Amino acid sequence: MKLARNLCLGLCALVLSGCNFNEMVAGIVPDDAKPMLAELIAAVSDHDLEAFRPYLNPEIDQAAIEAALPQILELLPEGPPQEVKLTYAYLGASATLNAGTQRTLATVHTLTWDEQVLMLRLEMTSDETGVWVINRFRFTTPTPEQVATPPAFSELTLSHKIFGVAAILVPLFVLFTLIAMFRTPQIKRRILWTLFILIGCYPQFAINWSTGAWWLASPTIQTGESGASLNLIGFLVFGASILREGIGPWVIAVCVPIGALFFWYRRMKGGPTRKTRLEERVES
Template identity: 20%
Template sequence: MNALSLFVIKIFKCLGSLYGLCCLGYVEVGGMRLFVAVALGLLMLCGSGCSYEKILNEFVSNDELAFSEHYFDKFREKNFEEIVKPLNSNLIVEDLHSQLAQMAQFFPADDPMKVEVVDWAITYKDGNKQVGITLQYEFKTSWLLANINFERAKDDSFIVNGVHVRPAQGSLAEIYKTKVYQNNQIYYLAILVYIAIPIFILITVVYCLRAPIKKRKWIWVVFILVGFGQISINLHSGLVNINPLGVYLFGVAFMSPTKYGPWILIMTIPLGAILFWVRRTAMIERNDPRFGKLPEEADSQDRAGLTE
């Protein structure tokens, strides 16, 4: 990864804190200093420090993680009898043993050097918790990705609904670290637009709060803070996805679908900010007839008003 890529990733990790600090500023409105979105800024500052492990532990319990690791230990031990016991009855087919044996062959005889969770998902169906966990195994000479999907019944028993094992070329961290989308023009343009959108929104909010607009000012502020229409750019593959129904605060976001997955930039159209600048002059003129006139014209109107 080049120096620019490393720098950009560091920017992504700090943007939550940056936005939080920006929101802690104040503006002058009617002689009173109003703090702008202090609570939101503090929330972002706190949220930016959440690690992958902390979030994982909030949703996946220790016994669920332990069950996943112990279940794949049975594959290393080739203990097919214990593997079959928690399987959903729908998975019991004629060639089940050959399928399990094929997955077991991927596991070396030696103990893994490292096992970590690289992806997980939680859903609920008929009141039961559905858990999906992907483990990355590091052995001396190979890497494996093992995925298990199981259901936690109301009696706390586990029912396995799916198991998949496949070899990996290496650590996902290294794979996604060393392969960044190489189209530099699109890459740099995306970064510039990504940084410009929230700056444009924040500046517009300040101008909106300072403008002599009497009606619906706070509705405008909320409208400006939100971006509409989602454009997602995968920095690993360059894949672009468009979702016209996307709505994001500050107009941007970034995410990684897995622990070591590719970074995805999410940008929206700052529609509220654009419309504010289009309507700004007309709204101010309705509240202040002197706005936009030459000083001589404004003074003349004041004197005419005083003589009446």
């Protein structure tokens, strides 16, 4: 019962943390990068892009920087933005024999003026010294698709309703299965069953909540200018996720909980439990 209670509390905390999306995104940014980001945003508000120079990667062509800064200043409306939001953040790490350990940080800040919205995209790296350098930064104007608003309740299609219900029921079903698995006596390979139920959710489907368009997210074949790639693996913990990049549309992803379904199938077939000592003696 104690484990089941902790699982319920953990799920509730996960749901509640998702209610404040901006705070969740801000938590991805490491502490040593936050002062630099604050200084850069203040520089944009003051139309002083010279503050970017100390943080730029020295390998970047200086002539390109001199040509780009005036063009960027022309894009900025007069006066400071009325609202600044950190709407996307990605933090990664890699280790190579030549460069050692390196962190990668990508962020998107949405800056809103009275009649214009701009997105500041930053791509930074930090080596073992802990110093962050900017490899790329640019301002973009969001496309109509990126600022698409969610439909009203009366405008929801059948796809919206199916994905909306599945995004709620699938995690609850996975959680219920975990509780049932831990309450099942004499369970065999309890740790493996826990992992299988949690991440054994496949294939993955996704829907653009603004347009209602849905697709098979994994497995899928992705095509681009450089060619085609096959995406075979795409698992989700608890079988569902809600993501948003920048001010773009919400994307809801739902998986088939094959791990949880297989557990109930095995349970109906009499497993997966250990035999008691009495049963072993009777068989022998």
